[in-house]
Amino acid sequence: MSRYEELEAFVRTIESGSFTAAAKQLRVAKSAISRRISELEARLGTQLIIRTTRKLSLTESGQALFQRATMLLSDWEEAEGAASQSAKDLSxxxxxxxxxxxxxxxxxxxxxxxxxxxxxxxxxxxxxxxxxxxxxxxxxxxxxxxxxxxxxxxxxxxxPIRTVVTASPDYLKDKPAVKTPEDLQALSELRYSGRAKTVWTYKGPHGQSGTIELPSALTASNGDFLRDAAVAGLGVTIQPIFILCDAIDEGTLVELLPDYRWSDINxxxxxxxxxxxxxxxxxxxxxxxxxxxxxxxxxxxxxx
Structure with a gap:
């Protein structure tokens, strides 16, 4: 067993939190990971990992080795890369x-x-x-x-990614005109469920700011579905521009209040x-x- 394989098994086990996860990363059997770490401990003459049924924890010696071994593995990879290819011949x-x-x-x-x-x-x-x-x-x-x-x-x-408010022309045709953020509260939101907040913060063209919350018509965990639901006329969707830009360009969605900024993200x-x-x-x-x-x-x- 090479010293590199022993250190690699040790570091990946601590990083991932389990022998099973480390074995999956390195594409070897779980028993191989356990054996490599046991042989490392035997060669060094000290216990590195305290094993319990619930978690793994490092001994003082294990903590010291982990910090150094992590850097050593990174340096090894960098050295191999420098020796095998030029900067523009990445692999x-x-x-x-x-x-x-x-x-x-x-x-x-x-x-x-x-x-x-x-x-x-x-x-x-x-x-x-x-x-x-x-x-x-x-x-x-x-x-x-x-x-x-x-x-x-x-x-x-x-x-940077802008957040925009959109709805379909069909959805808007029998609704009151949207001239301020507060007007949106009369409409139904198609809401992304991965967003923790239901309140939207806005900043107006003259520096005015505030928050609004729209009633939810439906929630979903995928922005493309919400875009399609908005195109179908089910409500308003407030999402990153990259999800909605094609529909805006095609005219199937209309951007509302374009002079306002809505919780821009990156x-x-x-x-x-x-x-x-x-x-x-x-x-x-x-x-x-x-x-x-x-x-x-x-x-x-x-x-x-």
Whole structure:
């Protein structure tokens, strides 16, 4: 058994929180992970992990080794990368999690273009609106949209995203004209269930601000469905512009109160502080920031 495999098994087990999760990341049997860590402890002559039925915890020796081993594994990967390819000849796998709507509409095209430029880089992508545990699932990074909780993750801003209010012309034709945010409260909202707040904050063109809450006609966990429901005339939807821009461009949805700003958000690339960014992951994040600099494509489409 190599010392590298022992350290890798140890670090991935602590990062993910279990032998099972580490085995899944490294694509080996759970018994192999346990054996590698036992052999590491035997070789060092000290216990590193305290095993209970509910959780794993580190001994003092284990904590000291974990901090150093994490850096060593990162340095090893960087050294291999520097020896095997130039900066523009990236290789290896990037595991990434991204929200479904943004992932399909925009991130997917970016990944395809990046892969064309770097054919030796492969991607393992989880397009899902669930909140992925990056450490437990062995992800290199995630693209997340919205306000980031204080999760301990490292975040880099990729692009700003406007929030807009829309409804279909058919839905609006027999409703009172919407001239102020308060007028929206007479309408029904098609609400995204992943948003914790039901109250919307706005800022007007002359600096005035306030909050409103619309009655909910339905809730759903996918923005594309809510857009389609709005196009069908079921109510008003308040969502990120990248979900609604095509429908606005086609005229099947109308943007209401365009001079008002509604809880604008950002897209971020996030990764765990314990996960050193490889050259390929850092290059991909840089690629995303450059791609969406200036006026993002979803804003251009909405104005087309």
């Amino acid at each position: 290896g796998r990037i595991r990434i999690a991204a929200p479904l709507s943004f992932g399909i509409s925009y991130l997917g095209a970016a990944i395809i273009d990046f892969t064309k430029n770097h054919p030796d880089v492969s991607f393992d992508i989880d397009f899902s609106d669930r909140k992925v545990d990056l450490v437990a699932e062995g992800m290199d990074l995630a693209v997340r949209i919205g306000d980031l909780p204080d999760s301990g993750l490292i975040a880099r801003k990729v692009a 897209a971020y690339a996030v990764y765990p502080p314990t996960r050193h960014l490889s050259v390929r992951v850092r290059a991909f994040v840089d690629f995303l920031v450059a791609r969406y600099s200036g006026i993002p494509p979803w804003e251009l489409e909405a104005k087309a």
